[in-house]
Amino acid sequence: MISRIKELFSxxxxxxxxxxxxxxxxxxxxxxxxxxxxxxxxxxxxxxxILRIEDTDTEREVEGSIEHIKKTLSWLGIxxxxxxxxxxxxxxxxxxxxxxxxxxxxxxLIAKGLAYPDPYTSEELESxxxxxxxxxxxxxxxxxxxxxxxxxxxxxxxRFKVANPRRMKWHDEVRGDLEAGEEALDDFILIxxxxxxxxxxxxIIDDLMMGVTHVMRADEFISSTxxxxxxxxxxxxxxxxxxxxxxxxxNDKTKxxxxxxxxxxxxxxxxxxxxxETMVNFLALVGWNPGTEREVFNFxxxxxxxxxxxxxxAGGVFNEEKLRWMNKEHLKLLPKEKFVEAVRxxxxxxxxxxxxxxxxxxxxxxxxxxxxxxxIEVYSDLDLMIVDRDLDYYFTEPNYDALSLRWKDEVDLKxxxxxxxxxxxxxxxxxxxxxREGDIKEAIWPYADAEGRGQVLWPLRYALSGKDxxxxxxxxxxxLGKETTLKRITEALxxxxxxxx
RNA sequence: GGCCCUAUCGUCUAAUGGUUAGGACAGAGCCUUUUCAAGGCUUAAAUCAGAGUUCGAUUCUCUGUAGGGUCACCA
Numbered sequence: 108m109i110s111r112i113k114e115l116f117s118x119x120x121x122x123x124x125x126x127x128x129x130x131x132x133x134x135x136x137x138x139x140x141x142x143x144x145x146x147x148x149x150x151x152x153x154x155x156x157i158l159r160i161e162d163t164d165t166e167r168e169v170e171g172s173i174e175h176i177k178k179t180l181s182w183l184g185i186x187x188x189x190x191x192x193x194x195x196x197x198x199x200x201x202x203x204x205x206x207x208x209x210x211x212x213x214x215x216l217i218a219k220g221l222a223y224p225d226p227y228t229s230e231e232l233e234s235x236x237x238x239x240x241x242x243x244x245x246x247x248x249x250x251x252x253x254x255x256x257x258x259x260x261x262x263x264x265x266r267f268k269v270a271n272p273r274r275m276k277w278h279d280e281v282r283g284d285l286e287a288g289e290e291a292l293d294d295f296i297l298i299x300x301x302x303x304x305x306x307x308x309x310x311i312i313d314d315l316m317m318g319v320t321h322v323m324r325a326d327e328f329i330s331s332t333x334x335x336x337x338x339x340x341x342x343x344x345x346x347x348x349x350x351x352x353x354x355x356x357x358n359d360k361t362k363x364x365x366x367x368x369x370x371x372x373x374x375x376x377x378x379x380x381x382x383x384e385t386m387v388n389f390l391a392l393v394g395w396n397p398g399t400e401r402e403v404f405n406f407x408x409x410x411x412x413x414x415x416x417x418x419x420x421a422g423g424v425f426n427e428e429k430l431r432w433m434n435k436e437h438l439k440l441l442p443k444e445k446f447v448e449a450v451r452x453x454x455x456x457x458x459x460x461x462x463x464x465x466x467x468x469x470x471x472x473x474x475x476x477x478x479x480x481x482x483i484e485v486y487s488d489l490d491l492m493i494v495d496r497d498l499d500y501y502f503t504e505p506n507y508d509a510l511s512l513r514w515k516d517e518v519d520l521k522x523x524x525x526x527x528x529x530x531x532x533x534x535x536x537x538x539x540x541x542x543r544e545g546d547i548k549e550a551i552w553p554y555a556d557a558e559g560r561g562q563v564l565w566p567l568r569y570a571l572s573g574k575d576x577x578x579x580x581x582x583x584x585x586x587l588g589k590e591t592t593l594k595r596i597t598e599a600l601x602x603x604x605x606x607x608x
Numbered sequence: 609g610g611c612c613c614u615a616u617c618g619u620c621u622a623a624u625g626g627u628u629a630g631g632a633c634a635g636a637g638c639c640u641u642u643u644c645a646a647g648g649c650u651u652a653a654a655u656c657a658g659a660g661u662u663c664g665a666u667u668c669u670c671u672g673u674a675g676g677g678u679c680a681c682c683a
Contacts, residue, residue: 127683128683129682129683131682131683161683163682163683164681164682164683166682167682167683225681229681232680232681236679236680239609239610239679240609240679242609243609243610244609244610244679245609245610245611245678245679246679246680247679263681264681265681266681282613282614285612285613286612287611287612288610288611288612289611290610290611290679291610291611291612291678291679293679295680295681296680296681298681299681300681301681303681305680305681305682305683306682306683307683310683325677326613326614326676326677327676327677327678327683328677328678328683329612329613329677329678330611330612330613330677330678330679331678331679332612333611333612351613353614354614354676354677356675356676358619360619360675360676361675361676362675362676363676363677389620392620392621393620396620396621396622398622398623399622399631400621400622400630400631400632402620402621402631402632402633419621420613420614420615421613421614421615422614422675422676423619423620423621424619424620425620426619426620426633426634428619428633428634429619429620429632429633429634430633431633432632432633432634433632433633435646478646480646481645481646481647482644482645482646555642559642560641560642561642561643562642563642564642565642565643567642568642568643577643577644578644578645578646579641579642579643580642
């Protein structure tokens with residue numbers, strides 16, 4: 108109640124931010140970053156975050172995009188108060204459902220004499236443009252503005268009449284004080300021939316209606332900001348706070364990262380097994396930095412630390428190697444049950460795992476979780492471990508035939524039998540209650556040290572895993588359990604005996 | 609071409625009118641480990657260039673250079 112009163116009487120308007128994608132396909136890193144910053148800022152200020160769909164270009168619209176965008180944001184944990192599925196007091200959050208509003212504002216501008224129908228054909232416009240290009244000057248429509256305006260009947264595009272072209276100055280929270288010459292100002296289209304508004308017009312009306320206080324967007328909009336300002340002026344509204352985000356660059360730093368350059372669908376990262384908390388953390392750090400040496404953040408801490416003042420001016424490259432490293436950091440922070448469940452899910456989705464018939468019980472997985480955690484950065488690394496059969500020793504019997512052959516060729520078989528026999532006896536003596544890595548090592552180590560570590564431990568590794576790459580034999584014994592461990596050693600010994608004959 | 613923006617290790621970045629210019633990823637080396645991985649330690653690596661202001665610039669100013677954005681009935 109008190110906070111409600113405070114809110115009503117507070118002079119400072121409540122922070123409202125929005126993410127306003129066009130439904131033209133999947134969401135990539137840049138879009139997700141913009142959405143995240145807007146969301147973080149809203150959360151930090153106890154404000155409102157809106158998801159608005161800017162579907163005014165019917166040509167470029169890709170079916171299913173809205174669902175895809177929603178799915179992506181949800182995965183990242185970004186929640187909208189109003190969105191395509193949740194209309195607000197201002198109505199729909201889908202621009203194609205707000206056409207009346209735009210028309211209404213268009214009429215206001217017409218009434219003020221600040222909007223007029225464009226009499227030219229696209230061919231005529233094109234020739235103007237070619238001319239300007241040939242003369243190496245920027246194309247300005249207003250140089251061709253008709254003397255007298257017809258009445259707009261909707262059959263032609265409606266243009267904004269820039270009343271007073273002049274040098275414009277404005278403030279950007281990130282870039283500071285900016286300005287641009289009068290050539291940045293022109294008569295732009297408000298409503299297209301097809302009845303849909305342009306971005307330039309629609310976003311301003313919507314931001315106004317939705318009470319948006321902070322506009323965050325990438326830096327390609329700096330150049331058109333003077334146009335927006337002239338429209339705010341004509342509409343007699345106070346512009347929101349402008350926050351320009353730095354570009355995310357391609358690996359070679361020569362260009363903004365675009366879909367063509369391999370900018371991935373964010374959900375691809377999900378498929379590869381990145382944690383959403385990694386993506387959020389990492390995305391936040393491309394273009395912003397708290398100014399401390401801390402890099403790994405959970406979400407609440409990120410909200411706490413996030414500051415518009417610390418957003419960068421210059422662009423940066425999205426470094427997937429570092430992303431992998433960070434994912435491991437977040438994997439380590441994950442509660443064990445969550446990690447186990449995720450590993451189980453990933454493994455059970457794998458066809459090969461089904462073929463191998465591994466028992467993916469929580470008990471087994473919990474036991475081997477630390478070893479898995481040591482060996483992966485991303486869940487998709489599990490797929491590799493399966494292909495390489497690295498995980499086999501957790502679930503299947505070693506291939507003793509292959510083993511015995513190797514022993515015959517390369518190792519002193521008698522010595523191997525002697526060592527394995529000792530190890531077997533030593534381990535048998537370890538009580539069930541002490542079947543832990545440390546105690547297992549304790550039981551074998553003095554002997555191994557005396558006899559030659561490699562001589563003793565290498566056969567043991569083979570006996571247990573059937574491979575020459577595996578976690579250390581003590582960990583392995585711990586994971587496999589006393590019964591399986593002894594069984595495998597026994598079988599290995601049998602193979603040795605057979606080979607010795 | 610006009611207008612506009614940007615500039616610290618290979619990459620992400622910290623700092624500030626005075627630091628040996630700090631950290632992280634990747635790299636190299638060492639330790640640990642039966643091997644691989646993981647982990648630990650160590651190491652190499654940067655203020656775009658030139659002027660100016662200043663006792664002192666990476667930081668402030670100017671010029672240049674390079675890169676980027678924009679000049680749509682796309683957003």
